[in-house]
Amino acid sequence: xxxxxxxxxxxxxxxxxxxxxxxxxxxxxxxxxxxxxxxxxxxxxxxxxxxxxxxxxxxxxxxxxxxxxxxxxxxxxxxxxxxxxxxxxxxxxxxxxxxxxxxxxxxxxxxxxxxxxxxxxxxxxxxxxxxxxxxxxxxxxxxxxxxxxxxxxxxxxxxxxxxxxxxxxxxxxxxxxxxxxxxxxxxxxxxxxxxxxxxxxxxxxxxxxxxxxxxxxxxxxxxxxxxxxxxxxxxxxxxxx
Amino acid sequence: xxxxxxxxxxxxxxxxxxxxxxxxxxxxxxxxxxxxxxxxxxxxxxxxxxxxxxxxxxxxxxxxxxxxxxxxxxxxxxxxxxxxxxxxxxxxxxxxxxxxxxxxxxxxxxxxxxxxxxxxxxxxxxxxxxxxxxxxxxxxxxxxxxxxxxxxxxxxxxxxxxxxxxxxxxxxxxxxxxxxxxxxxxxxxxxxxxxxxxxxxxxxxxxxxxxxxxxxxxxxxxxxxxxxxxxxxxxxxxxxx
DNA sequence: TTCGCCATACTACCATACAAGTTAGAGGCG
DNA sequence: CGCCTCTAACTTGTATGGTAGTATGGCGAA
Numbered sequence: 001x002x003x004x005x006x007x008x009x010x011x012x013x014x015x016x017x018x019x020x021x022x023x024x025x026x027x028x029x030x031x032x033x034x035x036x037x038x039x040x041x042x043x044x045x046x047x048x049x050x051x052x053x054x055x056x057x058x059x060x061x062x063x064x065x066x067x068x069x070x071x072x073x074x075x076x077x078x079x080x081x082x083x084x085x086x087x088x089x090x091x092x093x094x095x096x097x098x099x100x101x102x103x104x105x106x107x108x109x110x111x112x113x114x115x116x117x118x119x120x121x122x123x124x125x126x127x128x129x130x131x132x133x134x135x136x137x138x139x140x141x142x143x144x145x146x147x148x149x150x151x152x153x154x155x156x157x158x159x160x161x162x163x164x165x166x167x168x169x170x171x172x173x174x175x176x177x178x179x180x181x182x183x184x185x186x187x188x189x190x191x192x193x194x195x196x197x198x199x200x201x202x203x204x205x206x207x208x209x210x211x212x213x214x215x216x217x218x219x220x221x222x223x224x225x226x227x228x229x230x231x232x233x234x235x236x237x238x239x240x241x
Numbered sequence: 242x243x244x245x246x247x248x249x250x251x252x253x254x255x256x257x258x259x260x261x262x263x264x265x266x267x268x269x270x271x272x273x274x275x276x277x278x279x280x281x282x283x284x285x286x287x288x289x290x291x292x293x294x295x296x297x298x299x300x301x302x303x304x305x306x307x308x309x310x311x312x313x314x315x316x317x318x319x320x321x322x323x324x325x326x327x328x329x330x331x332x333x334x335x336x337x338x339x340x341x342x343x344x345x346x347x348x349x350x351x352x353x354x355x356x357x358x359x360x361x362x363x364x365x366x367x368x369x370x371x372x373x374x375x376x377x378x379x380x381x382x383x384x385x386x387x388x389x390x391x392x393x394x395x396x397x398x399x400x401x402x403x404x405x406x407x408x409x410x411x412x413x414x415x416x417x418x419x420x421x422x423x424x425x426x427x428x429x430x431x432x433x434x435x436x437x438x439x440x441x442x443x444x445x446x447x448x449x450x451x452x453x454x455x456x457x458x459x460x461x462x463x464x465x466x467x468x469x470x471x472x473x474x475x476x477x478x479x480x481x482x
Numbered sequence: 483t484t485c486g487c488c489a490t491a492c493t494a495c496c497a498t499a500c501a502a503g504t505t506a507g508a509g510g511c512g
Numbered sequence: 513c514g515c516c517t518c519t520a521a522c523t524t525g526t527a528t529g530g531t532a533g534t535a536t537g538g539c540g541a542a
Contacts, residue, residue: 084503099406106351165340325533
């Protein structure tokens with residue numbers, strides 16, 4: 001298999017796809033992906049120190065690839081590099097959160113409009129199957145599975161809109177907010193409300209009612225707010241001043 | 242190369258109202274900024290090879306900081322790193338262009354809505370001064386200056402909307418498209434049309450007419466399309482298949 | 483001539499060593 | 513006792529050598 005000769009961009013793209021992770025990657029890429037996962041899942045907490053030497057020892061490699069990984073994480077604002085001092089996992093910043101939510105909302109509102117315009121019954125089975133699966137996830141209290149299905153639903157919307165590229169941006173900003181919500185225990189009632197939202201959005205799109213779909217979507221995306229606020233109060237130590 | 246005190250980049254950094262990231266101005270950062278400028282201004286053309294050794298020799302430093310700079314450029318999709326083969330300046334991709342335009346439009350439409358909602362006459366002098374300066378730039382055929390003022394105008398809109406953070410995203414995506422338009426000679430007539438758009442947007446915002454402002458903004462952002470198409474035909478060698 | 487193989491010269495990648503800045507703590511001095 | 517200072521142990525930043533993978537050009541054989 002000489003086909004594994006992919007460029008760095010390809011590797012990282014495939015990471016965001018979450019599926020089909022290539023095997024042959026550079027050491028730096030592996031460490032980057034690993035650290036990123038641990039930061040996103042809060043296995044490494046905000047504020048934690050990430051010494052080049054320590055990480056290098058942990059992975060059994062030299063400092064160089066670790067350094068490159070940390071540089072990339074820094075470019076994603078996941079860590080802060082203080083020269084000659086320390087590298088730390090960046091804490092949550094309300095400004096960053098607001099930006100992420102703002103951009104995500106803006107992009108997805110635009111996506112919804114295209115989805116209404118391009119609606120075809122060809123997309124109906126996929127969306128209905130996804131929502132049914134969400135019902136089952138709620139019934140079985142499968143928060144993990146629901147999270148995956150929720151993301152799939154929004155990906156399907158982007159498919160309908162024929163703007164799959166835009167979903168990458170939605171996902172980016174969604175991921176940052178989701179990282180915070182790991183700290184919050186979602187109960188089944190809240191999940192059920194989200195499924196209702198999905199159904200309402202679906203109905204408006206099938207009716208090609210852009211204004212209605214937008215209205216529900218905005219309310220849908222606003223629901224996360226009280227969760228964020230709760231986490232901010234209960235876990236203030238993970239937030240920037 | 243250790244005594245790096247002040248460069249012209251410092252002032253440009255201070256312009257961005259971003260977060261208070263401690264400025265680390267290492268050799269790698271300088272090389273990154275320099276290469277980025279040269280790529281963005283097309284001093285280095287798409288497809289050109291960027292060998293670690295050559296760049297290192299050019300700057301009189303070792304390969305390591307150059308390598309880090311290239312990694313960061315790679316994370317911004319400005320270069321492609323082909324392991325053990327070469328590192329090249331990435332060519333234009335229509336998919337990437339469409340994504341950038343889509344996101345920019347989505348975000349700025351949202352910004353405009355907030356601007357209408359939050360309008361106050363306090364913002365009037367700044368915007369009027371900016372538009373007057375644009376008139377002068379058109380009159381003196383100062384395309385360079387117009388470009389700066391155009392960006393300032395859209396930044397001011399974000400100020401009105403009280404979403405300065407969102408402008409960072411607008412600027413990111415705007416920059417990618419602007420890079421292409423370097424290849425196109427803007428004539429004064431086109432610039433005058435853009436100023437008219439700005440005035441129309443301004444009027445709608447002062448009247449707090451969100452729908453009207455959005456309509457003009459969409460038309461405004463669509464004007465670039467024919468420029469892109471022209472460049473794509475006249476400079477096909479800089480585009481990906 | 484044309485095809486296939488191999489040596490060679492390139493590339494990015496990784497490891498190691500050294501340099502320079504920061505912080506914390508021990509110890510001397512007022 | 514309290515404060516200042518200096519040292520030592522961290523940290524990240526840079527330089528350099530060596531390694532593995534890739535493309536290319538030349539040579540030999542069909």
